[in-house]
Amino acid sequence: MRARAWLAGCAVLALAACAAPAPPPQITTIGELGAAYVAAGGACTDLVEQYRASDEDPVVAACGADTELVLAADADQAQAVATQRQLQEQTVLVHDRWVIRDPDLEPLQQELGGQILTLAPADGPANMADAIAFDAGGVVPAEPVPAEGEPAAPAPAEGVHDVLVVIDPDCEFCARALQASSGLLASLADTGQARVSYLPVSLGDRIDNGYASTLGANALACVADAAPEAYRPFQDALVAHLQEEPFDAAAVSALAAEQGAEVAPCIEQASFAWWVRQATVRAIEQPLQGVEPLRGVPTIVVDGATFAGDVGDAEALAAFVAEQPVG
Numbered sequence: 001m002r003a004r005a006w007l008a009g010c011a012v013l014a015l016a017a018c019a020a021p022a023p024p025p026q027i028t029t030i031g032e033l034g035a036a037y038v039a040a041g042g043a044c045t046d047l048v049e050q051y052r053a054s055d056e057d058p059v060v061a062a063c064g065a066d067t068e069l070v071l072a073a074d075a076d077q078a079q080a081v082a083t084q085r086q087l088q089e090q091t092v093l094v095h096d097r098w099v100i101r102d103p104d105l106e107p108l109q110q111e112l113g114g115q116i117l118t119l120a121p122a123d124g125p126a127n128m129a130d131a132i133a134f135d136a137g138g139v140v141p142a143e144p145v146p147a148e149g150e151p152a153a154p155a156p157a158e159g160v161h162d163v164l165v166v167i168d169p170d171c172e173f174c175a176r177a178l179q180a181s182s183g184l185l186a187s188l189a190d191t192g193q194a195r196v197s198y199l200p201v202s203l204g205d206r207i208d209n210g211y212a213s214t215l216g217a218n219a220l221a222c223v224a225d226a227a228p229e230a231y232r233p234f235q236d237a238l239v240a241h242l243q244e245e246p247f248d249a250a251a252v253s254a255l256a257a258e259q260g261a262e263v264a265p266c267i268e269q270a271s272f273a274w275w276v277r278q279a280t281v282r283a284i285e286q287p288l289q290g291v292e293p294l295r296g297v298p299t300i301v302v303d304g305a306t307f308a309g310d311v312g313d314a315e316a317l318a319a320f321v322a323e324q325p326v327g
Contacts, residue, residue: 027098030059030071037069040111042102070099076250076268080210082117083249083270087211091118121147124275125225129154130282131164131199132224132231136192139228145275150282154197157327161194164289166299167239168203169216170247175239177298177311182236184314188321198235201280203297212247215267217276219252222266223259230259303327 027033034047044063052059058072058081072078075096082094085101093100095114102108105116124130124145129152133140145151156162165185167174188194200217216238223234237255245251253264266272283294289301300307300317303324309316 027071027096030061030069033069033071033098033100034061034063036112037063037067037100037102037108040108042067042100042108066101066103068099068101070101072097072099079268080249083215083268083273084207084211086117086119086270087205087214087273088207089119091116093117119273122271122274123147124151124279125221125272127224127228128221128275128279130275130279131197132228133195133197134186134189134232135160135195136190139231140195144225145278147274157195159326160192161188161321161324161326162289162303163188163194163196163321164199164299164301165196166199166201166283166288166294166297166301167235168201168213168297169220169235169239170204170209170212170242171239171297172243173311174298175243177300178236178239180312181314181317182232184318186232194321198231199279199283200235200276201283201294201297202276203280210247212242214273214276215247215249215270216242216252217280218270218272219256219263219267221272221275222263223256223261225272226263226266227256227259227261230256230261234259234261 027036030049034044038044044067047061047063049059049061056073058070058077061069063069070081072081078094078097078099082092082099085092085099090101091105093105093109093114093116095112100108109116126144127139127142129142129145133154143152163185185196189196200220202213202217204213205211219238220231220235224231234256237259238252241255249268253267256263256267285293287293288299289304291301291304291306298311302321305324307317307320309320
């Protein structure tokens with residue numbers, strides 16, 4: 001059973017929510033949203049609209065330092081804004097096209113309806129502890145990491161090489177590594193020469209890239225959880241996509257669907273964002289394969305030795321793997 005955190009008597013799972021029964025009013029302008037906020041009990045005497053670089057950007061207005069009102073173009077954009085605020089460790093109220101950040105959201109929810117969203121502890125995805133592993137039998141089953149727990153140590157890779165690949169989905173050199181060696185890594189696993197594990201981490205998050213690292217790693221976790229056989233082709237497609245386009249939940253969900261993984265709600269709600277953060281911290285703080293903690297991405301560890309060659313050279317990686325003693 002997935003772990004649950006509780007907020008005001010409602011279950012909150014990862015980026016999850018409490019729904020109020022009152023039907024929210026229809027909001028079509030930032031002025032209407034400000035008026036609805038005040039009518040619901042919010043305090044605001046000076047609503048200041050922020051600069052927008054493009055008419056396609058959501059309308060954002062501030063009321064003091066602690067309150068922010070956002071009117072998006074549509075519900076998908078509002079969900080994206082809400083997710084980004086949660087990754088900034090903010091709690092928000094969201095419904096349809098609008099998002100409100102305020103210190104006291106529960107009374108506002110009672111009047112306006114909507115959902116309170118927050119980043120809360122939750123179990124990790126199935127088949128990732130913290131990495132997803134493949135061998136000649138396909139996906140190596142693994143139990144989800146408990147919300148407040150640690151992943152179980154993997155069994156030794158007996159008679160085959162043990163390969164760990166650590167990537168950030170929004171990383172240029174990770175894309176280069178996968179483009180060069182994805183086929184090699186898959187072949188090593190599928191032909192029984194190695195157990196190959198993939199660990200997505202979030203090192204490159206920035207406000208201006210829309211937290212693509214965390215959201216990309218979450219998308220990989222969603223696929224690992226629901227359709228693990230699609231993980232490797234989706235990982236290749238996702239990392240290549242993020243080198244050309246910003247993270248967009250709808251586009252990434254479509255990429256997953258092309259590989260047979262129907263995981264749009266998980267991607268849109270960033271259901272495994274908590275796990276992504278915890279897995280990244282563990283990778284940074286704990287030795288990978290007993291060698292040393294993560295120092296950068298991509299990192300490829302083979303039988304306890306870190307590959308130091310050109311990540312874009314598949315032949316060099318293949319030679320490095322062959323040089324290592326099999327466990």
